[in-house]
Amino acid sequence: MQQRGKPVFKEKFVELSETIFKGETTFTNDPTTFWDTYFLLPINTKCIFEFIETTSEESLLGRRNNINSIFSACLERMTASDITTAVEQTRQINAIILLTCLVRALFKKKRLSQFNIIDLLTGLDKADASLGKLISALDTLLHQQVTKSYSLSLAITLSAGNDNVNQNSFNGYFMHHDLSTTLFSVIADDLSSDVEVRNATMLLAMLSNYNKYETRNPYLHVLSQYKQESVLEKLATIYTDILNDMTRKYQLLKDEDESITKSVVTYMSSWFPGSSKTPFIDIDNAHTLIDFPPADSAMLLLLYDLVNTNPRFISMITRSITKSNNNTSGNTTAAIQPFSKLLVSLLTFASYLFQHNRNDRSFVYTKLVMLILLRFCEETRLLTAMVGQETEQMVRLCRQRPPPLPKVKKPRFLLCAIIDDLVLFLKHNMRKKLDMATYKLSLSVMHRILSFLYKRRIRLDYHWTELWCTLTTVLHFTSVHLDQLKLKSQEFNPFLASLLTVFNMCVTHGEVFLHDTKSFDSLFYEIIRSSDDFMALSHYVTESSIAGKKGQTAMTTSSSDRSPPLSSNNFANIRTICNHFKPALEEGQVAQQIKYPSPDQVMALIQEHFATLTLAPMDKLEQFSPYTEIPNEMGYFRYLLRMVVGDYLTWTMTPFL
Template sequence: MNFKHTPTPRLVSKFIASYDKLFEGFSPQQIAPHESPTQFWSSLLSLKVDISYLGGKFRIIDKDALLTFHKPFINELFSSCLFYLRTVSYGDSRKINSMETLSVVLRCCLEKNLAGWEAMELFAGGVAESDTVFLDFVGIIDTILSDESASADIKHRVLQLAVVFACSINQLSPGAYLLRKNFFPALLKMIKDPETQAFGFEAALLLAIISNFHRTDAAKLNPCLQSVKEVEDREMLKCICYTANYTMDSVIKSYQEISDDSPPTFASSMSNLFASFRPDRALSATPVDPHRELFKNQPVEAAVILLPIHDFIRLNPVFNAVLLEPLMLQQQQQTASEKASLPPLLYTLLSMSSYVLSHASSIASPRATAYANLCLATFLDLVENDVAMSSFLQPGLSAIRLCRQRQPPLPQGANNRPAIGALLDCCVLWLRHNFHKKLEVRSYVCCTWVLQRVIWFLSKTKRRLEYHWEELWRALNFLLDFLANKTEVAPSSRAERLVQETVLLLDCSIRYAESFLPSPSAVHQLVYELVRSSSVLQKHHTVFSQTTHRSPSKSANSSTAAANAAYHHLIDVVSHYEGKVQESGVASSAVAVLRVISKEVERDGLFGGKEQNEEEAPKHADELGEVGFIRFACADGLALMPGPD
């Protein structure tokens, strides 16, 4: 007999069946005619949320359909979730399910580039109702976060919901409702409480996102931002440092997993030597950079922890004291457990920054460049703090591992060298490895400001720093050469500003060379590098003859005048020593030229140099303004939260 095969009917969960009907436009009364709307939503929100299904359904809906056909359903769903989130007990499944549903709805709907008023229409039913709905929403979050009877799991879930909302809404107008509640006390308690310390990353991230909401025009109305400035709870600040330290360490490891750049040991050096004798390695005389495409997703999203750290460094003096405290301890004061744990946060920050700055423009990623800009802005805030600079000059507690994935690597620093050496290395790595047609002029200017402040402080305090200074001078000269030959790198006014700041940096260096360079030979080397780049300096002559007429403001005129004076002083110094070299009649070899320069400096002193730095400290952090990082912070913060694939 021939039996016809009957396909087995596909079983569909009640959750999916109910939502399928809702997405098709059926009302709760049509789907469950024997239940009231309240009973329907209560029943639906009692079911375990299928996050992948729900996210998939919302993501296939276009924006127009979302704001028209699906708007009544979303209004009702949002309102029902808020009701059960507010009213039912912590043990009721509807509370957790409402959180998960809201998280999916907010994330997937706000992905569609809604305007602020459209978000109010979609979730609240209209602009007129937005105060009621959104104040209820943020009030519920604050209540649960502050409730001592809520479990750690519940607090973690509602914290993640808050992060999803804050990151999804970004700078849209409904985000202002987050400023109507002061979340800081609840977040502070979560960061300190042993039961919730594990969620310190999300708490610090939420604090940073809220603090940066329309920061330039809403700062006085932002209670979180005011609290970041004023908090003096050292225990809480130490917890943030602890969380950031481990998070940044994971960011560093993600780079190292792509390309192992462990410092060479004697054994590895011998192994590489013997390997080079193999026929297949014979033509590989020099190491090559790992393929840039491998780093296209770096840094990993966890690097967003840099934003709250930057804010605290910039705004809070007590945080700076906590951050710098380990550097002020002598080596013998460290306990065995401290030596076995991670290095101080500042060391980890420098290490992570070295990787970010080395690879920032490897693939022309605006995100990677934004992270580099934030690293440099953080450096600028640190070096403009005299206490921080004094801490940077203390003998190192341990070696700071810096990126060695780009060739040629910088010379290896001693284990106990001061942290300032690692900071200078980070700046050199940025200068070396980020030359492109579309030059990141703002970041390069910030880098020169960092270096200006370091050299000013060293010369002012007469601290002679052992460092491979020639690497810095060569990087700066190469930058000037690049700018002279690439007229299309940036709008002329911005490129000229970078030339001016670089010249100011070199001029400051030569004026006070004998105050901060570690030896006479280091002074001779600086003069030699300037003489060697004489033609590069001459290429910028027209820039300095033209900029005087372009400055639009008094402060700009003052800056331009200082740069012009610095340029002509540099030219005078270079011309003086070029003349001495020509008079000597020696061969033009590097050794011979350096010998002539050394003799001249030793006999007559440094031409154009000064014994005492009487200049005021350069201050540029306020001029730098906002770092423009918030959209990347929101995207990365959202990517770290659980949600639909």
């Protein structure tokens, strides 16, 4: 006699869900009882995903009536006003969870269009009324502590779509019903959990960037005008924590404080059995850095929007720098302290991000951080605060890749740390496929700093020789790879023009902002050492200008680019320096019978002949066009938005995947 197998247990929620997704309509016989029972059961999100994943798009569309019924039942519970018992509260929460799961699963079906998904949820004829009602319900539920977290997850799922926020029709309904005030209230609420605040912040970022170039975006408008300092302070604290957490993840890659002796001992100890072995991480292996920068970087989008559009946010950072080191007590100092910490944390994180820029994601986030630094360096009051008396601070910078910058053991002006970040970027990102757009951006940040120092007649105590060596290294790399780089003239010409502008600022106005004559002499030393590279690039510019006059090409930048034009005049003073010192250097070599003069001998010659050097005046070197996101960066921010949403969903929405 054959023994019967035990029946497979199937939980009630799965059993009822099968009847819906298989197209059965028995639930319509007594819909009130069915849905009351259904929403009391624990939601099995995994089974919902499996049902939709294993059902073809055509079959789903054939069962739109049943899916419409799920949406309608969820919406009915979400909009219910008589939630007075724990049972009704459970039904409401389960309705939100179910709808979140349903929407997320439908967006993962690649062959379902936006119209297909709306048709499946509401029917096209009822879309405006039903989805408008849904957003209004979310507005109400976000104000209730018990439903806040679930409602934020649903709102993010609706707004994110399949990660293409700008192409997501659901966001049009968020624009018609502005939730910005509600989202700020969630951030401000002391009862909101860290996850809820983070989700509200990210949702605000997504909605603020939705089609912002095509129509007026109400979220971006509110963000730019927001003045509640306690909330801005809370955002500063949130970002400080996120930046510090991401920095710690980078620091786990390599012990930056490990001395040569310690590293040898560690290596030798691994020979002996029983010794504790520290796993070796090859930071030069691109696969090692595949998860870097951390997905938390997605949150930086709203930080950029605040820095770029909100004057109050910049003002609070400025005040925090000037007052953070004062010993005065009071609410004002306490309120602005987080902004000073935010800036320090950002500069530290930037140093790690810039040194480990090894994949497409890191390139995109590197540019975002560089744009934040650019905006900082266009704010004169902020720059002034960064070099004010008693505003020095310690900023830890990444030392995981050689050669590291000189280790500074005392507090210094924050402006020095920004220059250090730029130097680290320039040093550690020279590759055959040079990211010329971001290099130009970093040089633009440098130009703004030098222009500020020159206009304010501020002598900055900084290890300038590190900057000179880095700039000439970039120059040499450019000269060596000129044949490849010049093929992309629309990127190369603005990049080269920016590089020469920085050189010319230092040559022409360096006496104003360099803190000692030795720094100025070392600049001329590096220029003389790089004379062949300067001449090669000068020849390229001259030849291209001649060809441009013949109608073959042009040295001007594109109409959308606001960088200075490139011409042979950019090399005028550089040529003068080389032509002035090289003959004197050659004469000295002959007179002293020296084949290879030492750096000290060259520096002595520079000091001896400097008085007879005459440089041509270069007008308007300190001027620059203020940063504008439109039209230059529109394509970049559309691409960034998709990456940010993808990273955030991966980071936070795992339970629904």
